[in-house]
Amino acid sequence: MSTKRGEAMTRIDEEAWTPFEPSPDDPWDLRKVARLHRAAGFGANWAELRRDVAAGLAESVGRFFHPLDPSDEEQAIREGLRSGAVGSSDPRRLRAYWLYRMLFGSDPLRERLTLFWHGHFATSLAKVNSVSAMAAQGEALRERALGDFAGLLGAVTADPAMLVWLDGGTSKRGRPNENYAREFLELFTLGRAAYSEADIREAARAFTGWTPEGGRRTPDDGNPRFAFEEEAHDGGSKTFLGQAGNWKADDVVRIALEKPEAARHLAGKLYRAFVAEGADPEPELIEPLADVLRSSGYSIRRVMEVILQSKHFYSAAACRRRLKSPVEYTIGLLRMLEVPRSKVNLLAAATACGRQGQELFAPPNVKGWEGGTTWINSSTLLERLNWASDVVWGNPDYGVPPFDLVAWADNHGVKPGEAAGIFINLLLQGDLANEARDLSLAAGRDGDTTSLRKSLQRLLHCPEFQLS
Structure with a gap:
């Protein structure tokens, strides 16, 4: 690397973790809001996306650090699920309890x-x-x-x-x-x-x-x-x-x-889990995060605030550079489509996560799940696609009803002929190839339930949907 290029790279890395400031050329938009929700949670539904585009970055990020308290009824449901799992000594019920919190928690x-x-x-x-x-x-x-x-x-x-x-x-x-x-x-x-x-x-x-x-x-x-x-x-x-x-x-x-290695080690793991995977990030990119950890007394809240507000986090270089884990994929789909509680089979969702390679409370070894490309092989990819199919079309063998497109469209005031285009913005925010977009829109052109389900399934099969 030449000295001039090295100086430019260092300057870019020093600025990477400064706060993102929207501009006419780089606005706070649907793509960035969805990016935030995929990383800081498990995806956003259509109303949440629109709300946070209007709210702006500060308020949108702030929601994740100042969540609403659960109601007394919600607390009772959680405690019932947890105590039921512990009392039964059934690991499947414990997994279902945690998935419930991921899916419906605030x-x-x-x-x-x-x-x-x-x-x-x-x-x-x-x-x-x-x-x-x-x-x-x-x-x-x-x-x-x-x-x-x-x-x-x-x-x-x-x-x-x-x-x-x-x-x-x-x-x-x-x-x-x-x-x-x-x-x-x-x-x-x-x-x-x-x-x-x-x-x-x-x-x-x-x-x-x-x-x-x-x-x-x-x-x-x-x-x-x-x-x-x-x-x-x-x-x-x-x-x-x-x-x-x-x-x-x-x-x-x-x-x-x-030891300085401790902050670097943790910063690197947080980067790979919440920002981007692939090749190890340059030390110049990790060191500022390590500095935040050290200067804040190893505050996880503080380093996550820096990450989720930063220029680098919202940059094209970091967007969709992580493979969703099976739990992120399984719960994210239900959350984005707003599948009602009465229609969610948590035990089926827990089984789907395990078949895709991530059984909660049972990591493969002391190193945990390796993540990245190890999530995808011929078997686990098929299981991902099977779960998408189950959610869209239903699977009575697993107690999973079909996705109610009519109820979803009515809830958001979406006309049948508009639904296919809305799904593209909801699930991928335009991050898909033109051919895939055209095929999805063509499949849903008639606006009836069957064609819209075909359109939705095409989107869920896109490689980009596997990425966070």
């Missing part, structure tokens, strides 16, 4: 971040074997999703599901288990090559002390419980990442986050 950014943290910490029912413990971990991730990263790390370190998953509940003075310490450094904080095997051993000593209550790792009710016991903790001096002291778990968290 705080989509929190749910998107909870999904991100679930993949980051990647705890699985496969070993935890407790719906109650996994439900409790999900609530803990949700509560801290927008908080400070150090607090989240502290909560996860002491979380019963994690203590089972990575064997922290059997790690004692004189016999420290290194599993959690290794993943804490490699996956949760620093990334590879930023620590040594000695650092893993010393961190493992600091994480000791948790023991099963009553001496039983899995009580009769199936809900693992742990207590911290000083006599089981290794209180001796440890040298961790170059610092010596009688470190405990919170010291390990603090020291790890002081």
Whole structure:
């Protein structure tokens, strides 16, 4: 790279995270509003898109950070679904509960971040074997999703599901288990090559002390419980990442986050999850986000505010540069089409996510879901298209009714002959090839239910709809 080009690149990267300011040449429009909703939530319906185009960037972004409180009735529904899942010990019902919150909740950014943290910490029912413990971990991730990263790390370190998953509940003075310490450094904080095997051993000593209550790792009710016991903790001096002291778990968290690699590692993961995938972004693009994390005390809220208001986020270089995860795809379609609660089969939706390669509460390994192009193969792509077909045409075998186009059009005051064009703006905002647009419009030209369903399905088969 020439010096002149390098200077220009640096200047662009420095400006990437400054706030986007609409102009006549680059307005705040339907495409940008939809971009915001796909990344910060699971997509927007037609009324939300139009509302936020008129509202402008600041108000639209602000909704995600200042959501409406759920009504008492909504709280009761959520609690009923959650308690029913825990009481039944049925993982399918727990998945359905979470999908309900994603689909009908008023705080989509929190749910998107909870999904991100679930993949980051990647705890699985496969070993935890407790719906109650996994439900409790999900609530803990949700509560801290927008908080400070150090607090989240502290909560996860002491979380019963994690203590089972990575064997922290059997790690004692004189016999420290290194599993959690290794993943804490490699996956949760620093990334590879930023620590040594000695650092893993010393961190493992600091994480000791948790023991099963009553001496039983899995009580009769199936809900693992742990207590911290000083006599089981290794209180001796440890040298961790170059610092010596009688470190405990919170010291390990603090020291790890002081390393510049920690902020870069997290900034890179947030970038890939909420902005764009593909080749690793240039360090000049990630470093400003890492600086925001460090200067804000690792505030997730603050770094997300910067991302969702930035020039780079709304640029053509970042738009539709991520493959939607199965959960984003499955829930996003229902949310964008406003399928009524009475017509949504949450168990069918959970099954669809699993068939597409993302079974909630059961990530494939400690690294979580790899994402990106791994979401798409001949089998999972077929399952995506099958789900789109089920939503549009219905599938009685799975209790999924057909999409009610008449009710949707009446609700939005859309004439039958206009519906095909509106669907293009709702689902793709014009981001599709001319041939695909023409085929979709031609399919829906008659304006009857069958032709409009054909038009809608053509749009859902477009490669661009798989992208966020």
